[in-house]
Amino acid sequence: MTRSAERHVLQFCHGYDGPFLDCARQYASLFAGKGYRVTTVFLTGAADPDVANGCALDEVLFMEYSSKAIRGLKLGAIRDLRKIAASRNFVFCIAHRFKPIYIALLATRLPVIGVHHAFGDYERRSRKLFAHLFRMRLSLLGVSDAVRDDMRKCLPKWPTGRIQTLYNRIDVESLAATQVPREQAREALGLAQDSWIVGNVGRLHPDKDQATLLRGFAEALPKLPANSQLVILGKGRLEQHLKELAMELGIGQQVLLLGQVPQASRYYKAFDAFALSSDHEPFGMVLLEAMVAGVPLIATSAGGAKEVVEGVGILFPLGDAEHLAQGLVHLSRLDDEQRQSCADMMLVRLRERFSDEAVRNVFWRLPQVTDLTAES
Numbered sequence: 001m002t003r004s005a006e007r008h009v010l011q012f013c014h015g016y017d018g019p020f021l022d023c024a025r026q027y028a029s030l031f032a033g034k035g036y037r038v039t040t041v042f043l044t045g046a047a048d049p050d051v052a053n054g055c056a057l058d059e060v061l062f063m064e065y066s067s068k069a070i071r072g073l074k075l076g077a078i079r080d081l082r083k084i085a086a087s088r089n090f091v092f093c094i095a096h097r098f099k100p101i102y103i104a105l106l107a108t109r110l111p112v113i114g115v116h117h118a119f120g121d122y123e124r125r126s127r128k129l130f131a132h133l134f135r136m137r138l139s140l141l142g143v144s145d146a147v148r149d150d151m152r153k154c155l156p157k158w159p160t161g162r163i164q165t166l167y168n169r170i171d172v173e174s175l176a177a178t179q180v181p182r183e184q185a186r187e188a189l190g191l192a193q194d195s196w197i198v199g200n201v202g203r204l205h206p207d208k209d210q211a212t213l214l215r216g217f218a219e220a221l222p223k224l225p226a227n228s229q230l231v232i233l234g235k236g237r238l239e240q241h242l243k244e245l246a247m248e249l250g251i252g253q254q255v256l257l258l259g260q261v262p263q264a265s266r267y268y269k270a271f272d273a274f275a276l277s278s279d280h281e282p283f284g285m286v287l288l289e290a291m292v293a294g295v296p297l298i299a300t301s302a303g304g305a306k307e308v309v310e311g312v313g314i315l316f317p318l319g320d321a322e323h324l325a326q327g328l329v330h331l332s333r334l335d336d337e338q339r340q341s342c343a344d345m346m347l348v349r350l351r352e353r354f355s356d357e358a359v360r361n362v363f364w365r366l367p368q369v370t371d372l373t374a375e376s
Helices: 020-029 049-054 075-086 098-107 125-133 145-154 172-178 182-189 210-223 239-248 264-270 285-292 305-309 321-332 336-354 356-363 367-375
Strands: 007-013 037-044 059-065 089-096 112-116 138-142 163-165 197-201 229-233 255-259 273-276 297-300 314-316
Touching (some): 007 020, 007 075, 020 089, 020 356, 037 075, 037 098, 059 075, 075 098, 089 098, 089 367, 098 112, 138 145, 145 163, 145 305, 172 264, 172 336, 182 264, 197 210, 210 229, 210 239, 210 321, 264 285, 273 321, 285 336, 297 305, 314 321
Parallel strands (some): 007 089, 112 138, 138 163, 197 229, 229 255, 273 297, 297 314
């Protein structure tokens, strides 16, 4: 390969499934107009022109490894990334999740900014040791203060300045343009136009704690408007359990499990309220999507969700069905003026803290970024 003279940033992603395709877009957008070309490399996943076109990046490369092939030492991936790194004038690397961080540090001599999207990534002793060995080239970002603080707790000897927060964010205008009006959204999801609907979007997994959501909804139901329903979009191993629990609680007819809905964020205006009951959600992109739609929020006060919702929605303690029920009743009694005021506050929060522009400004003030760009 011929080495380019342009300044490049290497973005190394585990894959493009779920929210990680938009994560690639988010980080590439940080460099718009800054004089860098971003080369994004996906470790897993087949080459897909729609992926390349959909994330609005300068250059996209697919390594096409299977999950099985990157177990163990990952020597093939290290070798392949080393070739890519040698072909361009990379200034530094942004790597998402631990495996790409591991490979990038062993394959290159680049400074690496590691982005972590989950809790507990440095609880293992082997990972603590690895991070310590490469501490001169590695700095870390968490997608919320909660994730940042979890890493600082696991790596207490690291200077706190080398473990910072960079929030996930959303292109507010682009998403708003795709969201369909209430009546159309309900028709698409097969929902009644006259129902009062609590929405939830996420995997049917213990981490999402939809069991508490069902219990809270059941407790609130006698005080909610007539024809109230709880609508859950997503799939997972707890589907049958949740159906059985709904029947036990006597709300089987009021709970709709709609399964995986493609581009679910388009249909949030179908909901009168949005509820997130997750156990220590690292961030909660679904909350931002609901905020763009102007849907009032209630969420657990655990994890990163608190940082999104506090001041613009209702928070309740993790697993507390009683307080969840009280919050749902409160949201059901908002009048049109109060709902509009809530939507306006959420839009201000999005623009000030969770928009591409707001986070771009934070990114370029991070000490690890100013140090790296000053050197280049």
